Amino acid sequence: MVVRVAVAGCTGYAGGEVLRLLLEHPGVEIGALTAGSSAGGRLGEHQPHLWPLADREIQPTDAGTLAGHDVVFLALPHGTSGPIAEQLGDDTLVIDCGADFRLTDPAAWQQFYGSEYAGSWPYGLPELPGQRQTLARTTRIAVPGCYPTSVTLALMPAVTAGLIDGHDVVVVAASGPSGAGKSLKPHLLGAELMGSASAYGVGGVHRHTPEILQNLALLGASEPTLSFTPVLVPMSRGILATCTAPLANPEIGIEQVRTAYAEAYAGEEFVHLLPEGQWPQTQAVLGSNGVQVQVAVDAAAGRLVAVAAIDNLTKGTAGGAVQCMNLALGLDETTGLPRIGVAP
Ligand SMILES: NC(=O)C1=CN([C@@H]2O[C@H](COP(=O)(O)OP(=O)(O)OC[C@H]3O[C@@H](n4cnc5c(N)ncnc54)[C@H](OP(=O)(O)O)[C@@H]3O)[C@@H](O)[C@H]2O)C=CC1
Numbered sequence: 625m626v627v628r629v630a631v632a633g634c635t636g637y638a639g640g641e642v643l644r645l646l647l648e649h650p651g652v653e654i655g656a657l658t659a660g661s662s663a664g665g666r667l668g669e670h671q672p673h674l675w676p677l678a679d680r681e682i683q684p685t686d687a688g689t690l691a692g693h694d695v696v697f698l699a700l701p702h703g704t705s706g707p708i709a710e711q712l713g714d715d716t717l718v719i720d721c722g723a724d725f726r727l728t729d730p731a732a733w734q735q736f737y738g739s740e741y742a743g744s745w746p747y748g749l750p751e752l753p754g755q756r757q758t759l760a761r762t763t764r765i766a767v768p769g770c771y772p773t774s775v776t777l778a779l780m781p782a783v784t785a786g787l788i789d790g791h792d793v794v795v796v797a798a799s800g801p802s803g804a805g806k807s808l809k810p811h812l813l814g815a816e817l818m819g820s821a822s823a824y825g826v827g828g829v830h831r832h833t834p835e836i837l838q839n840l841a842l843l844g845a846s847e848p849t850l851s852f853t854p855v856l857v858p859m860s861r862g863i864l865a866t867c868t869a870p871l872a873n874p875e876i877g878i879e880q881v882r883t884a885y886a887e888a889y890a891g892e893e894f895v896h897l898l899p900e901g902q903w904p905q906t907q908a909v910l911g912s913n914g915v916q917v918q919v920a921v922d923a924a925a926g927r928l929v930a931v932a933a934i935d936n937l938t939k940g941t942a943g944g945a946v947q948c949m950n951l952a953l954g955l956d957e958t959t960g961l962p963r964i965g966v967a968p
């Protein structure tokens with residue numbers, strides 16, 4: 625089976641990463657490539673690494689251009705996906721890399737995004753309990769945000785095993801600037817970034833806060849609370865999320881924690897619980913769909929410490945999106961997805 629796939633937002637970081645993965649996918653034929661102001665140009669002008677597609681013309685992003693494909697990836701700015709998706713038939717598998725359909729609570733959407741609520745689609749994190757069955761039966765998928773992917777996978781086994789109850793979760797997560805997309809922003813200029821790390825979205829205002837809370841609640845946390853601080857660091861890709869939360873009781877030790885994590889991730893192809901003493905590194909997952917996880921018990925503080933590393937553009941966006949496509953098409957979910965990172 626070969627499916628015909630269109631990519632909207634092909635000139636951006638997320639769309640480019642979707643295409644990098646699709647070019648190596650055995651079950652895919654690449655159809656329309658669309659964008660906004662770049663329409664009319666050639667892909668090679670924007671994505672020099674995607675050389676087999678260099679001469680392909682970039683088309684405008686509209687339903688007419690995207691129609692007639694089996695799968696459409698939307699890698700567009702927030703608020704742009706909804707109106708397009710509405711015009712695509714239910715028989716087309718539409719995978720949105722943006723945030724438009726991630727949140728189930730309209731009030732949270734309004735508070736953090738400030739625009740009209742578009743609705744919610746099945747959430748594209750296959751590792752969540754029961755989610756593979758949901759993804760296998762849908763033609764609409766909302767790919768998670770990059771920080772929520774890393775934080776959710778860092779904490780999932782602890783929540784489902786009752787080792788933490790989800791209150792007072794504190795997350796500090798470092799990300800490379802590719803997470804912010806390609807469009808020019810003054811704080812992302814090379815001179816501002818190089819040799820410097822800076823917190824942003826501080827004080828509970830980052831828009832991934834409600835998405836992480838939604839995931840913790842879905843995993844069984846009754847009234848989760850979260851303090852989330854993202855940090856911009858000078859590496860092009862990668863997220864390192866350090867998450868801590870009070871242990872449910874003082875008897876919980878590292879052996880119980882490691883057993884819960886090992887059991888939860890035993891069958892997962894992409895999530896690797898590291899051997900004791902090794903800690904996740906972004907470089908080790910670079911360009912791969914892998915997730916490195918490690919845990920510790922800080923007995924003096926009475927807290928669990930869980931750390932996860934992902935590539936924000938791969939498992940954090942495009943790799944997760946392709947993994948979901950595979951599931952929705954009934955393919956092996958690892959098809960076309962690199963599992964090994966890069967070193968040094
Ligand atoms: N970067 C990341 O790590 C992650 C990104 N995402 C999400 O993926 C989506 C894309 O992000 P990213 O690739 O980083 O962003 P970029 O800014 O790098 O790319 C945006 C893409 O959208 C196109 N575009 C912009 N405005 C319009 C419009 N009005 N109509 C049609 N096309 C338009 C751009 O085309 P043109 O060249 O013509 O301007 C470009 O192809 C966003 O929703 C983002 O939140 C999700 C998780 C992680």
Ligand SMILES: CC(=O)N[C@@H](CCC(=O)OP(=O)(O)O)C(=O)O
Pocket residue numbers: 721722723768769770771799800801802803804825854856
């Ligand atoms: C470094 C950086 O700026 N990162 C982005 C996160 C990008 C992401 O996950 O995407 P969504 O916008 O689709 O949620 C940010 O903090 O807004």
